Amino acid sequence: xxxxxxxxxxxxxxxxxxxxxxxxxxxxxxxxxxxxxxxxxxxxxxxxxxxxxxxxxxxxxxxxxxxxxxxxxxxxxxxxxxxxxxxxxxxxxxxxxxxxxxxxxxxxxxxxxxxxxxxxxxxxxxxxxxxxxxxxxxxxxxxxxxxxxxxxxxxxxxxxxxxxxxxxxxxxxxxxxxxxxxxxxxxxxxxxxxxxxxxxxxxxxxxxxxxxxxxxxxxxxxxxxxxxxxxxxxxxxxxxxxxxxxxxxxxxxxxxxxxxxxxxxxxxxxxxxxxxxxxxxxxxxxxxxxxxxxxxxxxxxxxxxxxxxxxxxxxxxxxxxxxxxx
Amino acid sequence: xxxxxxxxxxxxxxxxxxxxxxxxxxxxxxxxxxxxxxxxxxxxxxxxxxxxxxxxxxxxxxxxxxxxxxxxxxxxxxxxxxxxxxxxxxxxxxxxxxxxxxxxxxxxxxxxxxxxxxxxxxxxxxxxxxxxxxxxxxxxxxxxxxxxxxxxxxxxxxxxxxxxxxxxxxxxxxxxxxxx
Numbered sequence: 001x002x003x004x005x006x007x008x009x010x011x012x013x014x015x016x017x018x019x020x021x022x023x024x025x026x027x028x029x030x031x032x033x034x035x036x037x038x039x040x041x042x043x044x045x046x047x048x049x050x051x052x053x054x055x056x057x058x059x060x061x062x063x064x065x066x067x068x069x070x071x072x073x074x075x076x077x078x079x080x081x082x083x084x085x086x087x088x089x090x091x092x093x094x095x096x097x098x099x100x101x102x103x104x105x106x107x108x109x110x111x112x113x114x115x116x117x118x119x120x121x122x123x124x125x126x127x128x129x130x131x132x133x134x135x136x137x138x139x140x141x142x143x144x145x146x147x148x149x150x151x152x153x154x155x156x157x158x159x160x161x162x163x164x165x166x167x168x169x170x171x172x173x174x175x176x177x178x179x180x181x182x183x184x185x186x187x188x189x190x191x192x193x194x195x196x197x198x199x200x201x202x203x204x205x206x207x208x209x210x211x212x213x214x215x216x217x218x219x220x221x222x223x224x225x226x227x228x229x230x231x232x233x234x235x236x237x238x239x240x241x242x243x244x245x246x247x248x249x250x251x252x253x254x255x256x257x258x259x260x261x262x263x264x265x266x267x268x269x270x271x272x273x274x275x276x277x278x279x280x281x282x283x284x285x286x287x288x289x290x291x292x293x294x295x296x297x298x299x300x301x302x303x304x305x306x307x308x309x310x311x312x313x314x315x316x317x318x319x320x321x322x323x324x325x326x
Numbered sequence: 327x328x329x330x331x332x333x334x335x336x337x338x339x340x341x342x343x344x345x346x347x348x349x350x351x352x353x354x355x356x357x358x359x360x361x362x363x364x365x366x367x368x369x370x371x372x373x374x375x376x377x378x379x380x381x382x383x384x385x386x387x388x389x390x391x392x393x394x395x396x397x398x399x400x401x402x403x404x405x406x407x408x409x410x411x412x413x414x415x416x417x418x419x420x421x422x423x424x425x426x427x428x429x430x431x432x433x434x435x436x437x438x439x440x441x442x443x444x445x446x447x448x449x450x451x452x453x454x455x456x457x458x459x460x461x462x463x464x465x466x467x468x469x470x471x472x473x474x475x476x477x478x479x480x481x482x483x484x485x486x487x488x489x490x491x492x493x494x495x496x497x498x499x500x501x502x503x504x505x506x
Contacts, residue, residue, distance in 0.1 A: 142449050160449045160498060178450055178497055197456050197494055215456055215463075215490055232486045234463045253483050255463040274479055277470040296473055315479035317470050 030072060035079040035088070036065040042116040042135055043085030049074075050092040051125040052106025058115040058132040064088075065113075071106035085118070127162075145180070163199070173207070181217075194219075200236075208245075212238075226250070233257045241326045244269060250312040254319040261314070262326035268306025271323065272313050275299040279316035284324045421475040425484070429468065432488040439492060443499035453498040460491045 039045075041062050047054065052071050059065075064086040070077065076091045090107055106126060113119065118136045121128055129147045130137060137151050141159035148157065149167035157164050158176045166175070166184035175182050176195040183202040186192050192207030196217040203212075206224040214236040223229070223242045231238055231252035238259040244250060244267050252259050263269075263285060273281050273290070281290040281301045288303040314321045419427050467484045474480065 160500075176497070178456075178494070179452065195493075197490075198452070213486075213490065215459060215494070232483075232490075234460065234487065234490070253479065253486065255466055255483065255487070274477075276474065276477070276480060277466070298474065313479065315483065317466050317480070317483070 031070050031074075032068070033070060033077065034065075034067040036063055037079070037081040037086050038063050039081070039085055039114060041114050042118065043114060044118045044120065045085050045111075045113050046087040046089075046120045046122075047109075047111060048088070048122045049090035049107050049109070049126065050123060052108055052123075053127045054107070054109040054111060054121065054123070054129070056111045056113065056119065056121065056128065056130045056133075058117070058134075059112045060115075061112075062114050064111070064117075066109060066111050068107060068109035071108075074107060231259065233259070244310045244312070246309050248310040250310075250314070252314045252321075254316045254321075256317065256319045258320040258322065259314060259316065260322040260324065261312075262324040263312075265325045266306065267310065268308060269310035269312050270304050270308040271302060272311075273301040273321050273323070274315040275319075275321065276315065276317045278318040280320045282320065282322040284322065422472070424481070425468065425471045425475055428481070428484060428488070429464075432491075435488075436491055436495070439495050443495060446499045449498045449500070453494060456494055457491060460487050460494065463487045464491075 039062055043062075043064065045064055047056070050071075050073070054068075066079065066088055070090060071092070073092045074090050075093050078087065078089045078091075080087045088111075113133070115132060115134045117133055119130065119133050120138050121130070122140045123144065124142045126141060126144045127147075128139060128141070128144065130139070130151065131148070132150045134152045136154045137148065138156045139146050139148075139158065141162055143161045144159060145162045146157050146159055146164045147167075148155070148165070148169060151166075151169045152171050154172045155169055156174045157166075159180055160178045161180060162177060163180045164175050164177055164182045164184075166173075166182075166186060169184070169186050170188040172191050173186050173189050174193045177199050178197045180196070180199045181202070182194050182196060182199060184204075186203060186205035186207060189205070189207045191209040191211075192203070192205045193211045194201050194203060195213045197215045199214070199217045201212055201214065201217060201219040201221065203219075203221045204223075205221065208225060209228040210221075210223055210226060211228075211230040212219050212221065212232070214233045216235050217233075218237045219231070219233065219240065220238075221240045223240065225245050226242045227245050227248050229240075229242060229244075229248070229250045229252070231240070233253075234255045234257065236254070236257045238252065238254070238257060238261075240260070241262045242250070243264045246268065248269070250261070250269075252261065267285075271285075273283075275281050275290070276298055278297050279299060281299050283289065283301055283303075286303055286305060288301060290299045290301040292299045312323075314323075464484065464487045467480055467487065471477065471480050471484065
């Protein structure tokens, strides 16, 4: 048993003597908990549990406050204040393969943190909603959905089997999911990176550097002023609308998927498009038409608009490339 | 019929056009067009980087390098597993040799990663099908590269599907989840 320094007790059902003396607290099935600790305005807040749901929001106090009900399988929890912030961890009884197959109702947590927190949230089977963190947010999930809104700073959201919904998220953004969709609005960020394997991406973003990867997932996006755009898909369909900056760069490739990009009418860029083995090219931006190799399946289209200061390179093996005006 | 007449008859039977066995026009075009048409600076830089990577990866890759989309590295690669010997060879690999080396190196990386991860339960049920999709995409790209082995867009695409394979395997077997 370890000590919990500087804890503020706020009505926990756990006996006060045990709370003050211990870091690891035994938890009864579906036990209600309530813990809090004073912190700085910018603490690191680490939350780790196995299953359930959590809602993390900010308040004006320099204090981390956790309340809720633990799941049936939750055995102990730790609530620790350290030099840089607070760590809360729920230990769950383990049966073989429980962690990947069993979806217990789990913990139900409401967590309040200072707006300037650096939040690290980890769970296996859980849904999480996070609002208004202004410093940095990192979420790692296996099974579960992530919903965030009004985040600022560096944000990294990862789930394996789950959807990710963002609303009015600003700052550097990195999102990964394997079997889940990504959707929402990304505002005022320099960089946005979205990765799926089978999930779809539906994003509105103001990132100036944007990268999107998928294997089979489709992508639909509207971007503001783009300096760097990288799109990689194997079989997904891509439908994007961008405003390319004067010296911007676009690189988009697919193996079998269709990529459609719409540019501002006055775009000034050098366009180079290639279809390698049966791939097709459709140009609705200018009158230039694709050329076809006399021998072999290769097609290509190259032309320049305006002073050609920006660059657009698109390629497909046997998919379709289409460029349009918006 | 004398030999001259026979030859004349045979010559008339020959087709008036002879198609090359593969698409040569791109190569001819690249030789005729100004530099702007041939390969962009960025692509040349990428091609050089890919060749340099082939030469240097065996020397710099540590025993375990965490794979992330930002830094797609080899996870397990002992010198003995290297598919080629970069030491002492300063010639950059191009064309089919580069494609072959990239594929061999990737296969070694993927197999090593799969071996490492095989004792860990997978977090998804469909990752093997997704890996199969990616391997099929790799085959399609490699086939296209046989027609045009120095095409930087195709080479980059090949690298992309290699990275996506490693990312997928690592993501669905992430060791960090085993401790929770």
